[in-house]
Amino acid sequence: MRRDRRRAEENAFRVLMITAAAMVAGSLLFVFAVVLIKGLPAISLEMITSTPKGGYYLGGGGGILNAIVGSLYLACGATLLALLLALPVALYLQKDYIGGSRLARAVRFSLDVVFGVPSIVYGVFGFIIMLYVGVRASLLGGILVLTLLELPIMIRAMDEVIRTVPPELKAASYAMGATRLETTLRVVLKQVMPGVVSAVILAFGRGIGDAASILFTAGYTDSLPKSLLDPVASLPLAVFFQLGTPFPEVQQRAYAAALILLVLVLALSIISRVVMARYNRYVIR
Secondary structure, eight states: OHHHHHHHHHHHHHHHHHHHHHHHHHHHHHHHHHHHHHHGGGOOHHHHHOOOOTTGGGTOSOOOHHHHHHHHHHHHHHHHHHHHHHHHHHHHTSTTTTTTSHHHHHHHHHHHHHHTSOHHHHHHHHHHHHHHHTOOSOHHHHHHHHHHHHHHHHHHHHHHHHTTSOHHHHHHHHHTTOOHHHHIIIIIHHHHHHHHHHHHHHHHHHHHTOOTTTTTTTOOOSSOOSSTTSOOOOHHHHHHHHHTSSOHHHHHHHHHHHHHHHHHHHHHHHHHHHHHHHHGGGOOO
16 A cells, blocks of 8 residues: 555656646747747848848838847857856865865855846946946946856856766876866866856856846947947847837847847857767766
């Protein structure tokens, strides 16, 4: 009888897991389908290769090249800067350095708290600092705020991945005469490279798809930025502004911009899979 009860509980939880997975997958497919059906008819070569012309937001000609380029500038710049800051911090949090100490626990707790802060708070914080130093909305401001947004994600993801490295692997490296720095760079990093790539892609996806944090800090413009101090457009804000218009043609362009954003993230995910497959040969199973 006890065995029948356990089997019934196992079947019930299996049904719940399958249902939850189906709901998540179904919701994702539904979003993709809506964006694809509504956005694909509006996509054209002119839309991808040209900036907005006169009357664009009233249904006139032009495209969203400014938003495409701006999003890539913002996300790539912020992700690169966050990577340069996050990787040393994640490595420093390990047992070979300060892991297990109160400082490491405090840093991890602080990152977990900051991780849950809404992106609009980052935008307001960046906007206040920019007003204080007399800097207007610009590409530089957007990159810096997105860097702050991506840092907690990247550090915590890398930290958890690095903590999975077998202690025996590092002990073997030390036994061969390698220093702590050599072990970190030549052994640990190769072992966790797929996880590091995943953390970078996760942070990049958050950065390129966020609108609230750059609404006040990056601004919006119909032109391509010529310097770091120029305002810059982005795809999330392009979607936001165009969906707010009463013109059906412009609203359809918003779905096209959303589709382009999804394609960019999907393409980057595929590239990351290729890179991860290349570095998986260094991972000890």
